[in-house]
Amino acid sequence: MASVLVFIDVPGLPLPRASRELLTIARGLGEPAVASPRALSDEALQALGDYGVAAVYEPAAELPDVLIAAKAAFLAETAQSAGAAGVLLGNSFEDREVAARAGIKLGSGVITDAVAVAPDFSVTKSVLAGSYTSTCRVQAGIPVITVKANSVEPVPAQAPAAPERRRVAVPDAGPAARVTGRTEKRVSGRPELSEARVIVAGGRGMDGDFTPVENLADALGGAVGASRAATDAGWIEHSAQVGQTGKTVSPQLYISAGISGAIQQKAGMQTAKVIVAVNKDADAPVFEIADFGIVGDVFSVLPQATEEIKKRRS
């Protein structure tokens, strides 16, 4: 069976859901193998084996720092030496950049934002601000596909595998740039926005106070998102922006609070499984795509929901 290479950067333990989803998809396409730009622990290897991974490729020598060009060179080299039938990555900014660069090195077509990949590597994706679902296929080289988080339910393999470690020499991974300083990001304890199963997002209607959004997100174990109006106003960091020029998310539940539902916002969240909108304007466009709508004031609705959820969970 042809191998399907999954690029997993930093496979922390337990394995992140997005990585387990990619491995589940890869199993439906061929024999899953993993390309990891760093050497893995035996425990990480076993966790990958539980998802049917037969081989794990690591760089023969440590890659220069953690820059994207080096990771892309490693991925392209690995895809070739593994004779991969296809390459899957996550859909973060960084994963998409790795995919693009690896695609150029391989002379391959690259498809981003996939929500499903068929056994013949046809890809389903949502396009034009979510107004169409398209099916597309790579026409040249090894298909390189980035898949949105929450696209499938991760399922371990029926029979775990014992992955073999293989080393790949990367000839052109030399540093064209070098990291010269780092500042650690404040850890919120919340899940990463693009991988979260639950997102509570606030917009201009939050009027500068994101506390009700954060409290509801914490009660649900979710991530905090925002519209561009909210991030531009400086009420919350830019990395929380969802939409055309922000992050594309596909959670199980997206709670939109005080967001009108402009097309550029919808473009980033329309594929959420369930959308709940809270807006004081019954004619707000967000209600056109909401599964459940509450016409009301966010400062009254959100705290009530948080209180009720906490009560039921205690």
Ligand SMILES: Cc1cc2nc3c(=O)[nH]c(=O)nc-3n(C[C@H](O)[C@H](O)[C@H](O)COP(=O)(O)OP(=O)(O)OC[C@H]3O[C@@H](n4cnc5c(N)ncnc54)[C@H](O)[C@@H]3O)c2cc1C
């Ligand atoms: C090229 C381009 C790219 C863009 N990219 C993005 C993007 O990535 N993401 C994005 O979000 N936008 C993006 N935008 C901006 C987008 O067009 C909208 O301007 C933006 O989404 C509006 O944000 P909002 O819904 O928070 O604000 P508004 O449109 O002002 O809506 C605020 C809503 O809050 C409601 N409200 C007010 N007070 C309350 C209250 N107390 N309780 C309940 N409801 C209340 C109002 O009824 C209203 O519906 C982009 C625009 C352009 C031109």
